[in-house]
Amino acid sequence: MKHRVWVIAATMTAGALLSMASAAQPAGARAPAARAATARHDAQVGPPVVVELFTAQGCGGCIEANAVLERAAAEPGVIALTYGVDYWDYLGWTDTFARPEFAQRQRAYRAALRQRGVSTPQVVIDGRRQVSGARGLELETAIVEEAGRQVWPPEIEFRETGDRVGIGSGRPPAGGAEVVAVTYIPGPQVVEVARGENRGREVRHVNVVRDVVRLGDWRGRPALFDLPETQADEAVVVMIQGKTDRRILGAAVRN
Numbered sequence: 001m002k003h004r005v006w007v008i009a010a011t012m013t014a015g016a017l018l019s020m021a022s023a024a025q026p027a028g029a030r031a032p033a034a035r036a037a038t039a040r041h042d043a044q045v046g047p048p049v050v051v052e053l054f055t056a057q058g059c060g061g062c063i064e065a066n067a068v069l070e071r072a073a074a075e076p077g078v079i080a081l082t083y084g085v086d087y088w089d090y091l092g093w094t095d096t097f098a099r100p101e102f103a104q105r106q107r108a109y110r111a112a113l114r115q116r117g118v119s120t121p122q123v124v125i126d127g128r129r130q131v132s133g134a135r136g137l138e139l140e141t142a143i144v145e146e147a148g149r150q151v152w153p154p155e156i157e158f159r160e161t162g163d164r165v166g167i168g169s170g171r172p173p174a175g176g177a178e179v180v181a182v183t184y185i186p187g188p189q190v191v192e193v194a195r196g197e198n199r200g201r202e203v204r205h206v207n208v209v210r211d212v213v214r215l216g217d218w219r220g221r222p223a224l225f226d227l228p229e230t231q232a233d234e235a236v237v238v239m240i241q242g243k244t245d246r247r248i249l250g251a252a253v254r255n
Contacts, residue, residue, distance in 0.1 A: 047153045048079045049078050050239065052123065053066070053082050053121060054123075055083070057191055057198060058196040058198060061120075061121060061134060062121045062203075066121075066133075069207075070206040075143075079253060080206065080207050082207055084097030084205075085120060086098035087118075097191075097205065097209075105212060106122065112244070113129070121133030126248045151249075153250030154168045162254065164226055167222065167224075172219060173242040173247065175243050176218075178215075178216065178218060178240075178241055179217075179223075180239045182238075183234050185208050185233055189208055190202050191203050191205070210234065211228065237252070238251065
């Protein structure tokens with residue numbers, strides 16, 4: 001029997017998320033933040049929205065962005081992922097979660113989004129647009145708009161054996177598409193930083209990415225791919241992503 005996965009179940013009620021968002025916003029911003037969260041809940045009828053944060057433990061401005069992502073991760077219909085990048089290590093602290101390929105993924109978005117350079121904290125939504133990770137209300141609005149897009153993504157089915165995933169048929173974008181598996185640890189992790197800009201502070205992350213693996217090309221026809229092996233504490237997001245424009249056509253999680 002096949003197991004179909006489409007959206008992420010809520011880990012927290014919408015009311016609880018709104019309470020957290022209100023506490024984090026100045027008084028004048030609370031009403032717009034509440035409206036954005038309500039609109040996102042109402043708009044979520046399609047596939048999940050993928051929210052990718054590029055951050056660093058040595059980046060003084062990234063701690064608040066980590067908190068913003070954690071609030072977004074608690075909402076239904078959102079797949080939130082944290083990538084540690086290594087280009088802040090020169091300040092004296094080696095990021096414990098960073099890998100060179102994560103910075104390379106960010107640079108691929110830079111090229112697709114026609115940006116001059118990379119920086120942290122940066123959030124990329126569905127591979128289509130980016131915002132500063134510290135701008136919570138702007139991120140809320142972007143997620144609402146992405147959730148409200150009328151799209152018909154290819155079907156994604158995880159086999160009951162847990163070692164393979166099937167991708168259905170559809171129209172690939174110009175330049176082709178590929179299937180990517182992102183392995184991460186669900187939930188929060190806290191790291192105490194001993195040096196650099198955040199010396200003596202605890203840095204909290206959520207859904208920290210451990211690995212990104214390209215499974216193969218998707219050409220619009222049904223295809224079956226082997227999944228990477230995972231540990232008991234890991235989950236996998238499978239994405240169908242444009243090779244050139246980096247837009248995410250569809251995504252699903254296997255816990």
